[in-house]
Amino acid sequence: MNFEFSEEQQLLREQARGFLTEHCPTSVVRAVLDGDQDWDAQLWRKVADMGWTATVIPEAYGGLGLSYYELAIIAEEMGRSAAPLPFSSSVYLASEAIQRFGSERQKSEWLPKLASGESVATVAMSERPGRLVLEKLDTLRTGSQISGRKLPVADAAIADVAVVLARSDVGLEACLVPLKQDGVSLEPVRTFDTSRGHSVVTFEGAETEVLGDGPLVPDAWARLIDGAAVLFAWEQLGLAESALTQARDYALQRFAFGRAIGSYQAIKHKLANMYVKNALARSNAYFGVWALAEGSDDLPLAAATARVAAIQASTFAAEENIQTHGGMGFTWEFDCHFYYRRAKLLSLAIGSEAVWQDRLVAALAEQPVAA
Numbered sequence: 001m002n003f004e005f006s007e008e009q010q011l012l013r014e015q016a017r018g019f020l021t022e023h024c025p026t027s028v029v030r031a032v033l034d035g036d037q038d039w040d041a042q043l044w045r046k047v048a049d050m051g052w053t054a055t056v057i058p059e060a061y062g063g064l065g066l067s068y069y070e071l072a073i074i075a076e077e078m079g080r081s082a083a084p085l086p087f088s089s090s091v092y093l094a095s096e097a098i099q100r101f102g103s104e105r106q107k108s109e110w111l112p113k114l115a116s117g118e119s120v121a122t123v124a125m126s127e128r129p130g131r132l133v134l135e136k137l138d139t140l141r142t143g144s145q146i147s148g149r150k151l152p153v154a155d156a157a158i159a160d161v162a163v164v165l166a167r168s169d170v171g172l173e174a175c176l177v178p179l180k181q182d183g184v185s186l187e188p189v190r191t192f193d194t195s196r197g198h199s200v201v202t203f204e205g206a207e208t209e210v211l212g213d214g215p216l217v218p219d220a221w222a223r224l225i226d227g228a229a230v231l232f233a234w235e236q237l238g239l240a241e242s243a244l245t246q247a248r249d250y251a252l253q254r255f256a257f258g259r260a261i262g263s264y265q266a267i268k269h270k271l272a273n274m275y276v277k278n279a280l281a282r283s284n285a286y287f288g289v290w291a292l293a294e295g296s297d298d299l300p301l302a303a304a305t306a307r308v309a310a311i312q313a314s315t316f317a318a319e320e321n322i323q324t325h326g327g328m329g330f331t332w333e334f335d336c337h338f339y340y341r342r343a344k345l346l347s348l349a350i351g352s353e354a355v356w357q358d359r360l361v362a363a364l365a366e367q368p369v370a371a
Helices: 007-023 026-034 041-049 068-081 087-101 104-116 218-253 265-293 299-330 336-346 353-365
Strands: 121-124 140-142 145-154 161-168 171-178 184-189 198-207
Touching: 007 041, 007 068, 026 336, 068 087, 068 218, 068 265, 087 104, 087 121, 087 161, 087 171, 087 218, 121 145, 145 161, 171 198, 171 218, 218 265, 218 299, 218 336, 265 299, 299 336, 299 353
Parallel strands: 121 161, 140 161
Antiparallel strands: 140 145, 145 198, 161 171, 184 198
């Protein structure tokens, strides 16, 4: 089976890489890290104009109606540039949730805004950092109001609406909550990567509506998260590739004792180990996006495999990139920390590595036993 992208999809990759190279150089990331903003709003408008926020949204709602293969390519290039944007929150998660579970009225109201980039959305599901626990949620919906506390919620400070997991008398629900109202309060959370803002969001009788027509089936939400895990894996893969490229370039340019440090065996082994982990992560990411795009029953297994491999590859590459640069790699002036910060942040998004290892074991246990 050939998992490689088509010629048209490779052209999309070239376009995306060229665009982000021009409009999101490391100076843009550094400006956000040095400044008071959690994102680059001007870059977001440019990305929306490119149609990336509309990639998999159906044409009936103002989207492009493309496949997850195209979205995976864009996700990888987003990771490669460490773009300071709420792309994962709004595109991988919130837009997908509204598209899958929303009523026709809700989809008609929100999807065109999300497709055009006019609005930003996020998902508030965790009440304990790094964990994905749907049982015994403390957030409650009573009538048209919701109360509870979610943390950490990515991009909440810039989002217009959040898809919030809550429970009610009928069970687990996904609720649409406009965030700019009196019943919602946000407390900033200082994370390791300040180019992506996070908040503790407290709901105190905030106005809400249930997403869709009834309670949420946990397996359906789990499949949504599996899809997001695949896209996060591609983003992490792009990040890992950038870290490897940066380490390689430095090793060829930095001389010690009259030789490029890349000629020394210790550095060669570092780069080779980074490459091996990246190659393994890419193989698993191909399997993941195939399972997502084709609606395969193997998605839980493919998503968990891709997610674990991508976490390991991205954090390893980011760490070894710093080590390859030596003492210079630890300084603020060098760009190595961009990838290290983002790798650590993404390793906890939608659950930590331990969470996804557990999901991988569970998915393997569901596989039929060979004769």
